[in-house]
């Protein structure tokens with residue numbers, strides 16, 4: 518990193534000592550996990566730069582927006598509609614919560630038997646480690662799972678917070694409740710930003726966020742090729758960065774990468790041999806810098822071709838219809854689209870099972886790895902149904918439960934090796 522951002526971080530109240538330790542550790546991990554890969558697309562250079570500058574330029578941009586009077590709205594879940602935030606000239610930023618670094622701090626307050634994603638996000642605020650949190654004017658939480666819901670109550674003692682109630686069913690009653698929540702959220706954001714969400718503004722924002730979804734869909738489509746033109750690790754990183762990058766820049770970078778990757782497909786250039794076992798990972802999201810499972814799989818000779826998760830297909834599948842003629846119609850379109858996210862917080866959630874089977878076929882998958890973060894009860898319990906449907910379809914499955922620490926890496930490698938051996942037979 519060439520620019521010295523220390524003054525900015527200090528002004529934001531970041532604990533520089535802890536922050537230095539985090540950035541040093543991240544740079545070592547990135548080198549080992551990412552820069553060691555061979556034959557990566559040139560377009561990944563942008564993402565190498567972004568990670569190398571992870572708390573630099575983007576934070577500076579957000580801070581400048583804030584100085585100019587815009588509001589920064591931080592989120593943890595794909596249920597919070599970016600469209601509404603953007604339509605009010607505010608900036609959404611998806612917070613990362615994928616590192617073990619902030620977990621011990623969180624455990625001083627929260628129960629240890631809480632999922633790593635919850636502890637990691639809480640620890641970032643508690644330890645004043647993340648400049649994105651520090652820059653934000655409001656954190657928007659949700660009621661998707663009990664652990665998060667109760668953590669947000671405590672997080673509210675440290676930062677302004679607003680909670681959206683996500684229903685647990687997809688009945689008409691639940692749809693009406695969710696429409697009410699989306700409408701109330703618009704009012705909260707209008708009040709925060711002091712900007713009205715108009716039909717024109719919302720139409721522009723819907724189109725912009727859809728364009729990001731289209732770009733990511735395009736990238737994922739390239740992973741259906743054999744041989745695969747980019748690694749699962751690289752594709753995961755592109756999605757992770759999309760959560761906090763400027764939306765227009767994200768669209769442009771992803772499409773540039775797609776141009777290159779599509780020409781690789783045309784010339785038969787791949788990053789793994791054509792016969793490498795093709796893996797679908799399904800389950801809990803992997804927030805940056807949680808690259809553990811992808812790294813284990815891809816250094817064992819497999820290639821991850823798709824993620825059925827909120828840092829994968831659930832983030833960008835389904836567009837918001839762009840033809841709403843009134844704000845109410847647009848909000849209904851937004852509400853309906855977001856209810857198509859098949860998170861395990863819903864009961865029943867059989868659409869997710871259908872998605873997994875469909876993705877296995879579309880991406881020519883040889884085996885599924887079901888991933889759930891330790892202490893995440895919704896995904897752990899839903900794995901029972903995933904196991905049944907995949908057994909019925911004759912698709913091999915490996916169930917992994919893990920956290921952000923390195924303690925189980927050896928054991929995971931052994932299990933992954935055995936699974937790949939079984940697939941190859």
Ligand code: BJ8
Nearest residue numbers: 594595632661662801827860893
């Ligand atoms: S829409 S998956 S991003 S809630 S892993 S904190 S569920 S105990 S992250 Fe998620 Fe939204 Fe659903 Fe997606 Fe709780 Fe489970 Fe932890 Fe989780």
